[in-house]
Amino acid sequence: xxxxxxxxxxPDAKRAVETGLAAAQWYHTDITxxxxxxxxxxxxxxxxxxxxxxFGSMMFFCAIGVLLWPTWWSVPFWLAYGVLYGxxxxxxxxxxxxxxxxxxxxxxxxxxxxxxxCMIRNPVxxxxxxxxxxxxxxxxxxxxxxxxxxxxxxxRIFLNFFGILDTFHGLKTMLLNAVGKLDREEITYIPExxxxxxxxxxxxxxxxxAAVVVLAIITQSxxxxxxxxxxxxxxxxxxxxxxxxxxxxxxxxxxxxxxNSRTVYMxxxxxxxxxxxxYHVEHHMFPMVPYHRLPELHALIKHDLPPAxxxxxxxxxxxxxxxxxxLAYHDEFILRELPKTAQPYRDDFxxxxxxxxxxxxxxxxxxx
Amino acid sequence: MxxxxxxxxxxxxxxxxxxxxxxxxxxxAIYRSPDDEYFCTDGLCxxxxxxxxxxxxxxxxxxxxxxxxQFDYRNGEAMRAPVCVNLATYPVKLESGRVFIEx
Numbered sequence: 001x002x003x004x005x006x007x008x009x010x011p012d013a014k015r016a017v018e019t020g021l022a023a024a025q026w027y028h029t030d031i032t033x034x035x036x037x038x039x040x041x042x043x044x045x046x047x048x049x050x051x052x053x054x055f056g057s058m059m060f061f062c063a064i065g066v067l068l069w070p071t072w073w074s075v076p077f078w079l080a081y082g083v084l085y086g087x088x089x090x091x092x093x094x095x096x097x098x099x100x101x102x103x104x105x106x107x108x109x110x111x112x113x114x115x116x117x118c119m120i121r122n123p124v125x126x127x128x129x130x131x132x133x134x135x136x137x138x139x140x141x142x143x144x145x146x147x148x149x150x151x152x153x154x155x156r157i158f159l160n161f162f163g164i165l166d167t168f169h170g171l172k173t174m175l176l177n178a179v180g181k182l183d184r185e186e187i188t189y190i191p192e193x194x195x196x197x198x199x200x201x202x203x204x205x206x207x208x209x210a211a212v213v214v215l216a217i218i219t220q221s222x223x224x225x226x227x228x229x230x231x232x233x234x235x236x237x238x239x240x241x242x243x244x245x246x247x248x249x250x251x252x253x254x255x256x257x258x259x260n261s262r263t264v265y266m267x268x269x270x271x272x273x274x275x276x277x278x279y280h281v282e283h284h285m286f287p288m289v290p291y292h293r294l295p296e297l298h299a300l301i302k303h304d305l306p307p308a309x310x311x312x313x314x315x316x317x318x319x320x321x322x323x324x325x326x327l328a329y330h331d332e333f334i335l336r337e338l339p340k341t342a343q344p345y346r347d348d349f350x351x352x353x354x355x356x357x358x359x360x361x362x363x364x365x366x367x368x
Numbered sequence: 369m370x371x372x373x374x375x376x377x378x379x380x381x382x383x384x385x386x387x388x389x390x391x392x393x394x395x396x397a398i399y400r401s402p403d404d405e406y407f408c409t410d411g412l413c414x415x416x417x418x419x420x421x422x423x424x425x426x427x428x429x430x431x432x433x434x435x436x437x438q439f440d441y442r443n444g445e446a447m448r449a450p451v452c453v454n455l456a457t458y459p460v461k462l463e464s465g466r467v468f469i470e471x
Contacts, residue, residue, distance in 0.1 A: 023416055023417075036422075037385070037424070040424045041424075042424075042426060098436045099431070099436045099438075099448065100436065103426070105438075105448070124449075127449050127450065128449070128450060131415075131435045131449075131450040134434060134435055135416055135434070135435070191452055193452055194449070194452075286433075287433070287434065287435070287436065288423065288424055288431065288433050288436065
C-alpha cells in the first residue's frame with residue numbers, strides 16, 4: 001500500500017516531477033475549434049444578472065437579520081445570508097479567478113476581490129494555488145488543493161462543513177502575510193515578483209477585520225461579526241457539501257480528468273450558489289468555458305465522459321463507502337465506467353495508479 | 369539572419385482568431401485582429417508551455433486555454449496572472465493573400 005505525502009516539499013512532489021506527472025499533457029475530448037470558440041465566447045449579461053441577484057439577496061437577508069436581531073426570528077435570515085457569503089462566494093472566487101464569467105475584465109477582478117475577502121483567501125496566493133490545481137489536478141505532492149486525501153481526514157472535512165479549519169488557516173496565513181512573511185509551501189508556487197502583492201492585501205484585510213472586531217467590542221455585540229467574518233463559518237456548509245464531490249474517492253496521479261473529477265446533476269438553487277461547478281469534469285477539461293455555458297459543453301461531450309451522478313445524494317452514496325475503505329486501504333478508488341461511445345482510458349498514461357494491467361485489472365476490495 | 373517565412377493564407381485565420389504554425393522545431397501563433405491586422409507571437413504560453421492557438425482571442429488579447437493568463441498579442445505583454453513573462457513577437461507582412469512572418 002502506497003503511503004502518500006501531500007506536502008509540496010516532500011518526496012512525492014519530487015517523484016511527480018521525475019515521473020512526468022507534473023505539468024503533463026492531459027486527455028481532452030475531441031471538439032472542433034468552431035464549437036470551442038462558440039463556448040468560450042464571453043458575455044457580461046449572465047454574470048451581471050447573477051451578481052445583482054446574489055448581492056441583492058445578501059443585502060436583503062442581512063438587513064432583515066439586523067432588524068430582527070437579537071431574536072430567534074433572525075436566525076433563518078442569517079442562515080440564508082451566511083450560505084451566500086460563506087458558500088456562493090467560494091464559487092465566485094473560483095470562477096472570477098479564472099476570469100471567465102464576465103467579458104469585462106475589471107468586473108471579474110472586482111467580484112474576485114470581494115469573494116476572496118469573504119472566503120479569507122488571499123487573492124494573489126490563491127490565484128497561483130488554483131493555477132497549480134489545474135496544472136496538476138490531484139497529483140500527490142503537486143496539487144495544493146486536494147480536499148480528500150488518502151487516508152481521508154474525515155474529522156477535518158467534517159469541521160470544514162462549519163468552516164472551522166479553513167477560517168483558522170485563512171486568518172493565520174493573513175497574519176503571517178501581514179507581518180511580511182509567506183508560508184514555505186506558498187513560496188513554491190508564487191513567483192517572487194508577486195510576493196509584495198500578497199503582503200499588501202493581507203495588511204488591508206487585517207485592518208478591516210481589526211475594525212470589525214473593535215466595533216464589536218465598542219457595541220458589546222457580535223452583530224458586526226455576524227455580518228463580516230462569522231458567515232465564513234456558519235455559511236460554509238454548502239460549498240463543502242458540493243465541493244467535496246469534485247474529486248473525492250476518485251483516482252489520484254492520473255492525467256485524465258474523467259478519472260479524477262466528477263460531474264453531478266444538482267438542483268437549481270445549488271447550481272446558482274455553486275455557479276455550475278457541478279459540471280466539474282467539463283470545467284477541468286476546458287477551463288476557458290464560462291460557467292453559464294457548461295451545461296451546453298456537457299451536452300456536447302457527455303458521450304465521452306463517465307455518466308454524471310444524478311443527484312448529490314447518489315454521488316454521496318458512491319463517495320462515502322470509498323472514503324471509509326480508504327481509511328484502511330489507501331490505494332482504493334472509484335474507476336468509473338465509460339460509455340461505449342467514449343474513447344477508452346489510456347492504460348499507458350496511468351500505469352502508476354492502475355498497474356500494468358490497466359483498467360482491466362480487478363481491484364482488490366477489502367472485506368467489509 | 370532573419371528570414372521571411374510563408375506561414376499561411378490570410379483567409380486561413382478567421383477574424384478575431386488565432387492559428388498554430390509550426391516551423392522547424394519551433395511553434396508560433398498567428399493572429400488576425402478584429403481590425404483585420406495580422407500578428408505573430410511564440411506559440412507557447414510563457415507560464416506552462418501550453419499552445420496558445422487553443423485559446424481565446426478577445427479584441428487584442430489572447431487568453432491561454434489552461435490557466436486563463438492573458439497577453440496582448442500585438443506586443444506580447446503579459447497582462448494577467450498567472451502569466452508574468454512577456455511573449456516574443458515577430459514581424460508579419462501580407463503579400464498576395466499570404467501571411468509571412470519574419471523569424
